[in-house]
Amino acid sequence: MTLPTTPSQTVGPFFGFGLSWADGPYVVPAGVPGGFWIRGQVFDGAGEPVPDALIETWQADPQGRFATGDEPLDAAFAFRGLGRSCTDPRGFFGVFTVKPGRVSSALARAGEAPSAARARLQAPHVAVTVLARGLLNRVVTRIYFADEPAANAEDPVLASLPDPSRGATLLATPLATPLATALAAAGGDGYRFDIHLQGEHETVFFDF
Amino acid sequence: MSPTESPLGYRRDPVGTQPPLQSPAYGSSRLRAPRLAPVALAQTLTEITGPLIGASRVGPSDPDLTRQHAEEPQGQRIIVHGRILDDRGRPVPHTLVEIWQANAAGRYAHDGDQHPAPLDPHFTGAGRCSTDGDGAYRFVTIKPGAYPWRNHHNAWRPAHIHFSLFGVAFAQRLVTQMYFPDDPLFATDPIFNAIADERARQRLVARFDLEASVPEWALAFSFDIVLRGRDETPREDPAR
Numbered sequence: 001m002t003l004p005t006t007p008s009q010t011v012g013p014f015f016g017f018g019l020s021w022a023d024g025p026y027v028v029p030a031g032v033p034g035g036f037w038i039r040g041q042v043f044d045g046a047g048e049p050v051p052d053a054l055i056e057t058w059q060a061d062p063q064g065r066f067a068t069g070d071e072p073l074d075a076a077f078a079f080r081g082l083g084r085s086c087t088d089p090r091g092f093f094g095v096f097t098v099k100p101g102r103v104s105s106a107l108a109r110a111g112e113a114p115s116a117a118r119a120r121l122q123a124p125h126v127a128v129t130v131l132a133r134g135l136l137n138r139v140v141t142r143i144y145f146a147d148e149p150a151a152n153a154e155d156p157v158l159a160s161l162p163d164p165s166r167g168a169t170l171l172a173t174p175l176a177t178p179l180a181t182a183l184a185a186a187g188g189d190g191y192r193f194d195i196h197l198q199g200e201h202e203t204v205f206f207d208f
Numbered sequence: 209m210s211p212t213e214s215p216l217g218y219r220r221d222p223v224g225t226q227p228p229l230q231s232p233a234y235g236s237s238r239l240r241a242p243r244l245a246p247v248a249l250a251q252t253l254t255e256i257t258g259p260l261i262g263a264s265r266v267g268p269s270d271p272d273l274t275r276q277h278a279e280e281p282q283g284q285r286i287i288v289h290g291r292i293l294d295d296r297g298r299p300v301p302h303t304l305v306e307i308w309q310a311n312a313a314g315r316y317a318h319d320g321d322q323h324p325a326p327l328d329p330h331f332t333g334a335g336r337c338s339t340d341g342d343g344a345y346r347f348v349t350i351k352p353g354a355y356p357w358r359n360h361h362n363a364w365r366p367a368h369i370h371f372s373l374f375g376v377a378f379a380q381r382l383v384t385q386m387y388f389p390d391d392p393l394f395a396t397d398p399i400f401n402a403i404a405d406e407r408a409r410q411r412l413v414a415r416f417d418l419e420a421s422v423p424e425w426a427l428a429f430s431f432d433i434v435l436r437g438r439d440e441t442p443r444e445d446p447a448r
Binding site: 002003004005006007008009010011012013014015016017018019021044045046048050052056058059060066067068069080081082103104105106122125127129131132133134135136137138139140156157160161162197198202203204205206207208 | 217218219221222225226227228229231234236237238239240241242243244246247248249250251252253254255257258259260261265293294295296297306307308310316317318320321332333334335368370372376378379381382383384385399400402403407408409411412433434435436437
């Protein structure tokens with residue numbers, strides 16, 4: 001016997017006063033060695049920035065462990081795993097984080113030996129929820145890192161894309177110089193990851 | 209964890225439950241809903257884990273939206289309560305529930321809301337609480353007003369309270385809206401009606417709850433939320 005689930009509705013345009021957290025962007029505390037910003041812009045199908053989107057991220061720590069609260073991570077710093085950022089008037093979001101470790105992809109194929117599970121490690125990635133006025137449900141994508149070509153080449157999710165040419169929409173690009181944004185703060189140069197809800201460069205979104 | 213205990217992924221929502229992203233009657237979806245089909249993703253640890261966020265994010269005045277300022281807000285005081293469950297009816301304990309809403313006049317405390325209705329200096333309209341061990345939550349607030357928007361001629365949103373939930377997994381994340389019984393604006397609201405299944409729509413309508421109403425103080429509405437549950441069907445290890 002299962003209960004029918006509750007439908008989603010749009011987050012609407014006026015969520016900022018309810019859902020912004022002062023520490024929202026900090027997946028790891030400011031100043032953590034190796035910490036960097038992932039920043040980007042959200043665009044609509046006309047190429048206009050989306051100033052009323054909420055971006056949330058979820059990822060493993062550098063050792064590939066998740067901060068699920070089941071057991072404390074013996075990390076040198078507080079690792080929340082979760083990032084939350086409202087886009088600014090120019091559509092920019094930002095989360096301050098560290099690069100996640102590699103995580104097994106074996107879950108959906110239960111019943112095989114752990115060695116086979118290890119053989120199918122995913123490339124470092126960050127799961128992303130996008131909520132916005134105009135989206136009746138969240139859309140989900142992933143951030144991969146353009147400077148991890150070897151790991152990306154053997155990632156089973158990237159390999160499963162029906163149109164491999166769209167894989168580039170999932171790559172965060174290392175930045176040579178810090179991006180000037182309203183979210184500017186201390187941190188490394190970081191990465192750029194834009195999200196196109198529609199249009200020629202529409203981001204790959206996932207269904208699961 | 210032995211291979212035979214490997215948990216499986218989260219079950220999908222029943223067909224007709226979730227509103228399609230492309231819902232042209234909702235004008236804002238036209239340039240924002242993705243046009244390409246989403247790519248099927250086999251769930252991994254990334255999707256079946258999630259942040260366990262609860263009481264640590266809740267301050268003393270967060271669950272009572274009528275006591276966040278020097279005086280009480282204008283409007284009909286109400287209690288909104290219910291339980292957060294998974295689709296097997298199991299409670300989701302100690303999880304954060306975030307709500308936000310317009311004031312009694314139908315105006316949000318947000319710079320972007322320029323609807324010419326009064327702001328209430330004694331009402332912000334944002335609340336948080338954590339579910340207890342049985343998945344139960346409870347807010348005290350005021351009944352939000354309906355408000356006009358520019359989606360179509362003479363468009364008005366039914367009164368609603370926004371809800372945000374994490375559950376225990378990335379796969380369970382849900383943002384939705386709670387409506388009030390018998391609202392005459394349901395028939396013309398493209399956001400509510402984007403949900404194809406009438407029974408699914410009705411699951412967003414709170415139930416008037418006389419029993420939980422407090423005499424001479426506040427009416428109560430009951431609103432349960434059901435999140436996707438995890439498929440835990442045991443599997444035999446074919447190698448054994």
